Amino acid sequence: MIRKKIDLGGQTFKDVFSFAFTHWMVQRWRVAGIVALALLTALADVMTPLFAGRLVDALAGAGHAKAGALHGALESLAALIGLALGSALLRYLTYAGIIALTLRMMSDIAGDAFHRVQRLSTDWHANSFAGSTVRKITRGMWALDMFNDTLLLGLLPSFVMLVGATILLGMHWPIMGAVVGVGAVLYIGTTIALTVGVVAPAARLGNAWDTRMGGALADAVTCNAVVKAFGAEVREEQRFARVIDKWRHRTRRAWVRGTFNGSLQNVMLALMQAAMLGVGLMLWLNGRAGVGDIAFSLTMFLVLQGYLRDVGMLVRQLQRSVNDMEELAQLTRQPLGIEDKPGAGTLAVERGEIRFEHVTFRYDAHAAPLYADFSARIAPGERVGLIGHSGSGKTTFIKLIQRLYDVSEGKITIDGQNIADVRQASLRAQIAIVQQEPLLFHRSLAENIAYARPGASQADIERAARLANAHDFITALPNGYDTLVGERGVKLSGGERQRVAIARAFLADAPVLIFDEATSSLDSESEALIQQAMDRLMVGRTTLVVAHRLSTVRALDRLLVLDKGCVVEEGSHDALIRLEHGLYRRLFERQALELTKGLDTPPSHSVGPATAAVAEA
The missing domain is CATH 1.20.1560.10 (ABC transporter type 1, transmembrane domain)
Structure with missing residues (x-):
């Protein structure tokens, strides 16, 4: 070189x-x-x-x-x-x-x-x-x-x-x-x-x-x-x-x-x-x-x-x-990778319906596509969980909706509009995302929350923080909302950073909401607070939840179980847990078994409905 x-x-x-x-x-x-x-x-x-x-x-x-x-x-x-x-x-x-x-x-x-x-x-x-x-x-x-x-x-x-x-x-x-x-x-x-x-x-x-x-x-x-x-x-x-x-x-x-x-x-x-x-x-x-x-x-x-x-x-x-x-x-001279088309318009979202229509997608370094002739529909206001092993295509599903990658074939639409035909900034303005590792600027807490809407008033910022269960810990800090959070937010705990990110999503008030494993690395107390905030935030919005802890998706309207870029199972938690030899059931039972080990409960030699019942309890 x-x-x-x-x-x-x-x-x-x-x-x-x-x-x-x-x-x-x-x-x-x-x-x-x-x-x-x-x-x-x-x-x-x-x-x-x-x-x-x-x-x-x-x-x-x-x-x-x-x-x-x-x-x-x-x-x-x-x-x-x-x-x-x-x-x-x-x-x-x-x-x-x-x-x-x-x-x-x-x-x-x-x-x-x-x-x-x-x-x-x-x-x-x-x-x-x-x-x-x-x-x-x-x-x-x-x-x-x-x-x-x-x-x-x-x-x-x-x-x-x-x-x-x-x-x-x-x-x-x-x-x-x-x-x-x-x-x-x-x-x-x-x-x-x-x-x-x-x-x-x-x-x-x-x-x-x-x-x-x-x-x-x-x-x-x-x-x-x-x-x-x-x-x-x-x-x-x-x-x-x-x-x-x-x-x-x-x-x-x-x-x-x-x-x-x-x-x-x-x-x-x-x-x-x-x-x-x-x-x-x-x-x-x-x-x-x-x-x-x-x-x-x-x-x-x-x-x-x-x-x-x-x-x-x-x-x-x-x-x-x-x-x-x-x-x-x-x-x-570095190619941008993803560029707006000349004359690209503005995305207008009223209902929030998302469609994958015969989508084929492959990463540059891979000959075989991750998604091949893939189709899926997320109904307006529907809360959908994405489940699967690592590498099954969950994160790519989310990135394709944000147009961080372009599809090789087919199209993705929101309310019937091809996301490749609109400006990326207008697309992402209609999507609020809470990531697994939320990134914060080395700025004040108020500025980080208001990043979703720079013109927001202090009252709007505090209201969003309350809805995200963040107001109490923020006001307990010496400088309150004026506290500088350090580079990438290192002065805050993981749960505190996550609640600030959820407050930011509340303030964005976008019709499409994405949670990308938002509770996977948190203690149970922080998870409970964040789960409450997530439930509030999902109301009235088309929501996608990428979940590692399956306990966080049980109340969702529908689950899509992905494996190697294909939807292998689809339905509610109650329906999928009853499928014999189903992938979702195996994943759920494995997590339940880990939970029973954590509670010093002697594990069963055969993993079956009894274990699932323990987890459900």
Whole structure:
């Protein structure tokens, strides 16, 4: 994988330039102004050696005609002062323009990247480190600052300066122009070849390990509770040290190659200086150059030397900024996975009927479909439980309704509307979901509850909390509804987080409700409180309950028992429990047996209706 990226280094440069050019076009007039100002500044620098030479000529050839020489010297001096002041003003205006351009671009890029990351598929997020994603975006943003400065303020003026100097010297002495032109081409060509072919691949590997280091750091910090639980601080430090070691070696190789590149550039500059001085001396000996001409050529070389040295540094900076922006540019090209159709409408739900119509669905990594020609109907206001072994398709059933995945064939409708034809945001606004592991933002409890309806009043928030049996524990906290819950809600217990999530669902007041194993990891007291809240919330709503504890689905209207993507049994709890050799009955009896073991009741050697009766009791 890494080898492939090295081979495609040229493509990487192309992708990053295309990415930057797209954002330049948003402010095309500002970019054009910056380019014009930068070019005028470079032209002022090109003309400076010419007037410096004329000043020396005027003074050297003064003799007894000091009045005429003084006039020529003053003209040259005035031109030099004018060029210096004009150059300073032009540079100030150029920098003011580049500041406005870059800040706007950085803001747009950050906003666009966040917009895209928010909409990337569930699978993408499941396979990506949050810390790595943040690192890609922030590193790419700041690299853009260097990228703009390097191209617009550095390389472009340097190119104009080198071309102008070559033309100006060539007009006086063609041989000098040839020396400068050939030397500049060799210098720039060698610099670019070494940078792209030698330094860039090493820098790309260094960045890959920098991203991995950010991901490893975020992973360990996020799971710090697990680290502490197992006393694994030293183990995690050793693991992180291995990542740092890889990063250090990869980065060192990039820096060593960059240093070699810079040293070679200095050698080439010295050779070019010797060539220019040798040609100038030869011209002077042959009487083809005067004192002012030598001063002109020497001044021009000093200016050229600065620009050429800058070119070497700027090419290295460009390579570094491109490498740093590479992953951000790739992120912006990442397919969303699930996209709204052009002109997608808004879902309008009045009854809440859900239909799976001849649905076929397979995960990308699997050849065989999980669902094949699958059909099911959930009636308006019906409370339906989804039962089955792990991998039977329960969670996928829920994700397909939310359109976290698209079906391969067939369609899913809500009140007769194909969910693939409506905007995802409008679909999910009609669905309230309470997950097995509810996620909370590191914000106040009031903000977390109101996330379902940001404009909700405090009275609405408290009413939802009361319905969810959350109000009492919230008001017992020192800061009440203003309490910050910590990252992902770590300051709250599992039952408290679950009740906050149910309060959020109450406030959403959506016609379709989903409980995804909402009580599977709770103690009996918390489960009872949450079951009460769930019963209240289900009233008048089409409800789907994915259940691990089968005691939570006994009162539902209908149960769908899934196995390998098929409904193998269907009916109420009372009907399914009477089916001989039925899957639901086996699952229920197994849980009842576990319950009797937990109560220290001697287990029966044969699992049958008696065990079910114990559980029913």
